[in-house]
Amino acid sequence: MSSVKQNLSRSAELPGSDSARLDIEVLLGHILGRPRTWLYTWPEYELSEAEQRQFDALLARRASGEPVAHLTGEREFWSLPLKVNASTLIPRPETELLVETALQLFPQHQLRALDLGTGTGAIALALASERPGWHIVAAEKSADAATLAEENRRALGFDNVQIVQSDWFAQIAPQPFDLIVSNPPYIDAADPHLAQGDVRFEPRSALVADREGLADIEQIARRSVEYLETGGWLLVEHGWQQAAAVRDLFAAAGFNNIDSRKDYSGWERLTLGQK
Structure with a gap:
């Protein structure tokens, strides 16, 4: 011993x-x-x-x-203990920038929000913890990940979050949202980092997107204008070298007041636009 x-x-x-x-x-x-x-x-x-x-x-x-979060079965995000497993991404501290920005944009206590590709439910549940009056729909394509997100929702007791199994907007009924947030796949399939570190143990479907990592972001931007209220906002996390390209995608989709925000390392990792 x-x-x-x-x-x-x-x-x-x-x-x-x-x-x-x-x-x-x-x-x-x-x-x-x-x-x-x-x-x-x-x-x-x-x-x-x-x-x-x-x-x-x-x-x-x-x-x-093997990632520590997989070994313990838990990772903290926004001070919330979240169950994690190999079915989804491990929540990362840099994604808290998206939560912070959403809360800054919307100090009001009543709105409808949509989290696309919720994974563990991290973003939706973090927002719910700060804004109990918000109604948040959290969509996830993977059945296993959606089950995990629902387990986290129940464990934390956030009744203002609804977990829906959906491939992006496929199962989301047309309805007006004030806010859409997403941390989608944005890594190029040829990126050498996919063979390094924790990402080797995470599902490639949650990491990799076509068109040099931009395909899913393009789809989200294009479809979001159909679901956002006039004046509503779309917030998307992306790679540190993708900000200019994502701003172009937002502009092509018809968004206004487009901006990118830097993380604590000084990289532009979040882009937002207003309908």
Whole structure:
């Protein structure tokens, strides 16, 4: 058996991770059912044989590249604990920019919003947590991902969110929305990053789009004008080199007041337009 302190010092076993220490803290806390701060309060705690076997097994899987979120089955987004699995993307901190922008645009407490390609439900549920008076429809093509989103919705108790299995707008009845948001697939199929890091374990259908990653964004922009109220907004996350191309797609679809916003790294990762 080994102590918490001894296990925390095993970062060298994760040479392929750029967050090895954090990975170990999260996995160890997960096995012990304790927050990360507890690990440093009780560094001499001796793991039982069962706990040590479980931790060793997770560490080995992480060393092979498997995402920490898949190993723990959970990822925090907008301070919400979300269940995750291999059926959908792992929510990422940079997507919180989309939530922040939507909340800034719409301080009012009553509106109708549509989240396209909801995945875990992260964006829709984050918005629901801040605006309980909003009615939010969250669409997801994958049946498994839609089931996961519904599990997260129920666990968090957000009755103002409706999960719908739909390939973009296919199963969304014509109705006026004030806001449409989406984090769609936007990676080019030839992008070498698809063979690196966590994305190797995520569904390609949630990552890759035709036409150098722009096909789904083009479809969303074109169809959104049919579903938005006059004055409504479309917000789309995209790749760090795609902002100019996405602005052109928004303009071709008939949007006004088109703008792109930078993430905390200084990259334009979000484009918005008004009908």
